[in-house]
Amino acid sequence: MSIPFPSEEWIKAYKDAINTNPAYKTAGADWTHGVVALVAKAKPPALPQDVGIWLDLAKGVCYDAKLVTVEEAAKAPFCITGEYDRWKQVIRKELDPIKGMMQGKLKLKGDLPTIVRAVKASQELVNSAGMVDTAFMDE
Amino acid sequence: MKGNWNRIVGIDLGSGKTHDISLPEAVWRDLIGGSGVGAWLFMQHTAPKTDPLAPENPLMILAGPIVGTTLAGSSRFAVCARSPLTGIWGEGTCGGNFGPMLKSCGVDGLYITGRAASPVYLFVEDGKVSIRDAADLWGKDTYETGDMLAKRHDEKRARVICIGPAGENLIKYANINNDKGDVIGRTGMGAVMGSKKVKAVVVLGTQKVQVADQAAYDAIRKDVLEKIKNSVPADSLHSMGTDASMDLGMMTGDIPIRNWSVGEDFDLSAALGGPTMTEKFLVKPAACLYCTIACKRVMKVADGPFAMEEGPGPEYETCCSLGTGLHNKNAESVLKANELANKLGMDTITLGSTLAFAMDCFEKGIINEKDTGGVRLRFGEVDGVFKMMEMIARRDGFGDVLAEGSRAAAARIGKGASDLAVHVKGLELPYHDPHGWHGMGLAYMMSTRGACHLQHLVHPIEQGMVFWDGVGLKENYDGQKSEGKGVLVRIAEDLGVPCNAMVLCNFVAWTLYPPDFPAILKAVTGFDYDIQSYLGCGARIWLLKRGLSNLMGVTSRDDVLPPKILAPYKEGAAAGSVPDQDVLRKEYYKARGIEADGKPSKAALDAAGGLDEMAKRLYG
Ligand code: SF4
Numbered sequence: 001m002s003i004p005f006p007s008e009e010w011i012k013a014y015k016d017a018i019n020t021n022p023a024y025k026t027a028g029a030d031w032t033h034g035v036v037a038l039v040a041k042a043k044p045p046a047l048p049q050d051v052g053i054w055l056d057l058a059k060g061v062c063y064d065a066k067l068v069t070v071e072e073a074a075k076a077p078f079c080i081t082g083e084y085d086r087w088k089q090v091i092r093k094e095l096d097p098i099k100g101m102m103q104g105k106l107k108l109k110g111d112l113p114t115i116v117r118a119v120k121a122s123q124e125l126v127n128s129a130g131m132v133d134t135a136f137m138d139e
Numbered sequence: 140m141k142g143n144w145n146r147i148v149g150i151d152l153g154s155g156k157t158h159d160i161s162l163p164e165a166v167w168r169d170l171i172g173g174s175g176v177g178a179w180l181f182m183q184h185t186a187p188k189t190d191p192l193a194p195e196n197p198l199m200i201l202a203g204p205i206v207g208t209t210l211a212g213s214s215r216f217a218v219c220a221r222s223p224l225t226g227i228w229g230e231g232t233c234g235g236n237f238g239p240m241l242k243s244c245g246v247d248g249l250y251i252t253g254r255a256a257s258p259v260y261l262f263v264e265d266g267k268v269s270i271r272d273a274a275d276l277w278g279k280d281t282y283e284t285g286d287m288l289a290k291r292h293d294e295k296r297a298r299v300i301c302i303g304p305a306g307e308n309l310i311k312y313a314n315i316n317n318d319k320g321d322v323i324g325r326t327g328m329g330a331v332m333g334s335k336k337v338k339a340v341v342v343l344g345t346q347k348v349q350v351a352d353q354a355a356y357d358a359i360r361k362d363v364l365e366k367i368k369n370s371v372p373a374d375s376l377h378s379m380g381t382d383a384s385m386d387l388g389m390m391t392g393d394i395p396i397r398n399w400s401v402g403e404d405f406d407l408s409a410a411l412g413g414p415t416m417t418e419k420f421l422v423k424p425a426a427c428l429y430c431t432i433a434c435k436r437v438m439k440v441a442d443g444p445f446a447m448e449e450g451p452g453p454e455y456e457t458c459c460s461l462g463t464g465l466h467n468k469n470a471e472s473v474l475k476a477n478e479l480a481n482k483l484g485m486d487t488i489t490l491g492s493t494l495a496f497a498m499d500c501f502e503k504g505i506i507n508e509k510d511t512g513g514v515r516l517r518f519g520e521v522d523g524v525f526k527m528m529e530m531i532a533r534r535d536g537f538g539d540v541l542a543e544g545s546r547a548a549a550a551r552i553g554k555g556a557s558d559l560a561v562h563v564k565g566l567e568l569p570y571h572d573p574h575g576w577h578g579m580g581l582a583y584m585m586s587t588r589g590a591c592h593l594q595h596l597v598h599p600i601e602q603g604m605v606f607w608d609g610v611g612l613k614e615n616y617d618g619q620k621s622e623g624k625g626v627l628v629r630i631a632e633d634l635g636v637p638c639n640a641m642v643l644c645n646f647v648a649w650t651l652y653p654p655d656f657p658a659i660l661k662a663v664t665g666f667d668y669d670i671q672s673y674l675g676c677g678a679r680i681w682l683l684k685r686g687l688s689n690l691m692g693v694t695s696r697d698d699v700l701p702p703k704i705l706a707p708y709k710e711g712a713a714a715g716s717v718p719d720q721d722v723l724r725k726e727y728y729k730a731r732g733i734e735a736d737g738k739p740s741k742a743a744l745d746a747a748g749g750l751d752e753m754a755k756r757l758y759g
Contacts (some may be wrong), residue, residue: 094615097385099603101371108371112378113414116386120405123390 002135005091006040008067010132011053015065017131018055024124028060031121037068038054043084046138052079055125078110082126088136091129097122141351142204142663143167146222146246147180148268150261152335153194153253157268162249168666171747172247174204174230175640177219178591180250181228184754187690191223192309192334194254200241200300201249201498203642207242207348208356211363212647213241214428216248217639223325223334224311224489224544225565225589227688231314231328232593232642234427234435235321240298243344251335260301260339263294273338277307280482281316282450288341294381294566298749301339302329303484305532309333310542312489315362316481320451320549321427324486324590326566329542331362359662363651367431370650372604376434379413381455381646384411386619391602391618392575392713395568397466397518398431398495399561399703402574403710410468411458420474422449432646438474439592445475453477453487459570460491465498466518483532489544490531492567494524496545497537506552512536522712558702564589564693573704578603578616578624578631581723584698585628585731587652595635597628599649601684610634610670615689621719625726633677636662640680679747681731686753695737698724 003010018024038053051115052073056064080097082090086105089095098119100106108115115122145167147160150452162176177199186282189195198220207214216238222229241248245266259275269402269460276284281303288299292472299317306313313329314322314398350356367373375383388394389408396404409415426433438452451475452460461467461476480487494516500506501516508515512530514537516523530538540548545560545567561568573580578601583590591597599605601616602626608614611630633658638648641660648656657668668676685693700720707715727733732743744754 011565096603102375103603103606104369104371107607112371112375112383116375117392117412117414118378119387134567 002133004048004135004137005087006051006067010134011065011067013097013132014053014129015062017128018062018125021124021128021131024128025060027046027122027124028057028118031057031059031118032038033077033118035078036125037073037079038087039070039073039079039081040087041081041083043138046074047084074109078108078115080106080108082106084138090126091134093126093130097126140164140167141349141665143172143247144207144245146249146266147201147432148246148263148266149250149252150268150270151253152259152270152337154249154529155270165749167204167664169676169682170683171640171660171676171718173201173217173232173435173640173642175218175637175676175683177201177230178228178680178683180571181219181221181686182683182756184392185221187221187687189221191221191226191229191331194252194335196331196746198223198251198328198331198335198337199248200251202238202242202247205641205643205659206238208663209429210360210659211367211430211432212427212644213642214430215642215644216241216296217642218315218323218328218397220331221329222588223309224327227564227589227691228587228684229326229328230588231323231325232639232688233315233317233321233323234644234717235296235317235516236737237300237317237342237426238642239428240296240344242343243346243350244342245344249340251337253633254279254334255336258336258338259338260288263340263342263344265344270493276338278304280304280664282482283486284339285316285319287471288339292341293343297341299339299341303482303532304333305332305481305484306333307338308532308534308542309532310531311544311547312486312493313484314486316484319481319676320425322481322486324488325591327486329333329484350663352662355658355662357661359655363647363655364431367647368393368651373432373646376432379417379437380424380434380452382411382416382453382458383413385454385458386414388571390712392711393568393572393602394463395572396463398464398499398559399572401466402708402714404463405465407466407468410470411462411473411508412687416452417456419470420452427644430644430647432438434646436667440474443471445469445471447478448476450478451481456570457487457491460487460564461524464491464495464570466523467521467524468519470520472521472524474519476528479525479528483528485528485532488569489567490528492561493541493545493548494527494561496556497527497541497550500552500556501734503559505554508567510537514642555603557645561701561703564592566590568701568704572713573596573700573718574708574716576618577621577718578627580704580718580720581624581628581727582631584700584720584724585727587681587688592701593645594639595628595632596638596645596648597631601625605649607653610674621722622726624723625730628727629730632681633674636677636680637673640676675747682744682747682750683753685739686744686750686757689738690756693737695724695735698737
């Protein structure tokens with residue numbers, strides 16, 4: 001059954017998808033730069049308020065994934081913020097997240113060279129999200 | 140009209156006389172400046188088939204209307220002539236600090252013809268030109284020449300462009316150097332300068348460029364700075380230089396490897412990509428005058444066989460041309476080879492591509508050490524690269540063959556070598572791979588100076604670095620599809636060609652939106668540009684240059700991609716993908732209004748307006 005984005009349940013499924021994606025395991029093997037947070041902006045009623053997704057990533061493994069407030073998400077060394085509809089495009093692979101960042105559709109806070117170096121891992125993180133059977137509550 | 144002075148100084152090196160050239164205001168309005176005006180001047184005064192190295196081929200050093208203002212990205216200038224490398228219309232633009240000082244002399248440019256009896260340099264002080272002896276400078280490299288001349292005239296304020304030994308020896312891809320790290324690289328303008336025995340041009344001025352609408356200009360200038368501040372591409376260029384795109388490029392099939400033979404090698408991007416180069420070698424970022432992006436690199440190699448004093452570091456193109464293209468993972472050697480190319484005065488794109496071509500020939504047994512004078516030219520080995528660079532710059536032995544560029548070298552070598560030369564119309568491809576990005580392939584096919592990545596905005600549009608609605612572009616393009624790219628390329632040219640003419644840096648352009656371009660021009664010049672008339676200028680300038688190249692011999696048979704690009708890779712993001720050049724050409728010809736023989740149609744010329752003279756030349 002499809003899981004609503006971005007619920008606790010979806011985040012748990014996302015963590016499992018990351019950890020069972022062998023391509024992420026390889027591409028993310030060098031990642032030692034800490035937490036990546038994703039912030040989805042509110043889109044009532046599907047998403048009544050801004051939420052953050054906290055991904056504790058190290059060496060190709062996602063150790064923890066949880067729903068956090070925007071304030072908490074902002075404390076992560078890397079935080080990518082986008083409108084609900086942009087994340088929907090990313091999950092559906094209609095928007096390449098790197099292109100999204102370049103075009104200002106997704107906003108990145110964090111060290112750009114580190115992200116650039118980890119571009120393959122970032123792509124696999126997104127591919128992992130695409131593996132979750134996702135329901136968007138505005139549809 | 141503001142922005143331009145409407146004064147170009149004509150210099151006849153044969154007689155030593157100078158004269159002022161002023162143009163009808165409509166020429167400035169319709170062709171903007173820079174290479175647009177250069178093409179018009181060429182059409183008026185020069186037989187198209189003039190030998191590129193003959194005294195009659197004019198070397199035109201031209202600023203644009205925004206140059207000399209304080210707008211970010213405006214400190215550029217263009218140099219144009221018929222190219223000795225390609226035999227067609229040639230031009231290049233360059234950042235740094237020369238353009239604004241040229242305008243401060245109260246002139247828009249220099250139109251240099253003739254040939255001096257012995258080496259000279261030109262000293263332009265507040266509009267007065269003097270021709271001075273350069274006997275003591277001839278033979279010196281560009282770094283030394285620039286330093287000597289700045290010291291001689293005004294160390295703090297004098298700005299210098301010069302050629303190195305490569306330009307003196309008429310290497311067909313000799314460049315012109317400004318301030319060590321900025322170059323007019325492509326199409327061999329340094330050889331044209333060398334053929335005239337002009338070692339350098341020094342400018343020193345005090346005049347201030349006036350803008351037509353100060354309030355509008357101030358608002359735009361502020362807005363541009365704000366947009367740069369909020370732009371991720373600008374941030375990325377600032378923190379990692381233009382080489383920021385290598386890691387991402389490896390993911391998308393954009394990085395040419397081993398003379399365009401291998402589709403992917405992540406070890407190469409890990410060794411030569413922006414993050415690594417920054418971490419290992421960056422001393423500080425540097426900028427062209429007034430630019431807050433500061434994409435230039437000051438780098439240093441502390442020790443080892445390729446130790447390099449603090450100085451200009453390689454841009455993305457050079458990290459590819461002297462790195463990935465040669466399958467060379469040694470980053471230090473890329474920095475050192477870049478420095479050597481700068482000092483000798485050679486375009487690193489054509490140089491690297493010609494070396495990669497020679498390595499390919501060597502490895503395939505088409506040439507051997509007997510041909511090369513004992514130099515081993517093998518991928519991944521750098522010794523031969525340094526030796527051959529010196530030999531090329533001095534036209535020594537096999538260096539004399541490679542000094543002609545890959546097309547001519549292949550013709551001289553024979554034995555199927557032409558299949559390994561990667562050029563369009565004689566200009567070697569820059570380092571964005573059409574296997575992954577078919578639109579870029581079409582842009583190479585159709586650019587008016589041969590394979591070019593800068594006179595249009597195809598790269599940011601096709602790769603999604605920008606999204607510009609309202610001008611007929613789609614939000615997303617699939618790089619590996621040829622269909623739909625004809626219109627993309629035409630629009631990207633019409634947007635980019637006028638940037639090139641005014642002369643605005645492409646990277647600054649990436650941070651803006653299409654309506655910003657005419658707004659900038661309007662505020663500076665006072666001409667009533669809007670987006671439609673702006674795009675019209677782009678089309679007009681493109682057609683004018685294309686017409687010139689047609690008159691120099693270009694036909695539809697020249698609008699083709701080289702065999703290497705039409706052979707698929709086995710690996711990587713672009714595995715199996717090749718541009719369909721027939722689809723691309725057909726779509727583009729329709730979108731641009733090109734006849735089957737490759738000439739702009741009479742209707743397209745008429746619709747562009749202001750091109751009656753070109754129409755007459757092409758159609759009688
Ligand atoms: S972006 Fe780079 S090349 Fe362009 S003006 Fe700025 S410093 Fe110069």
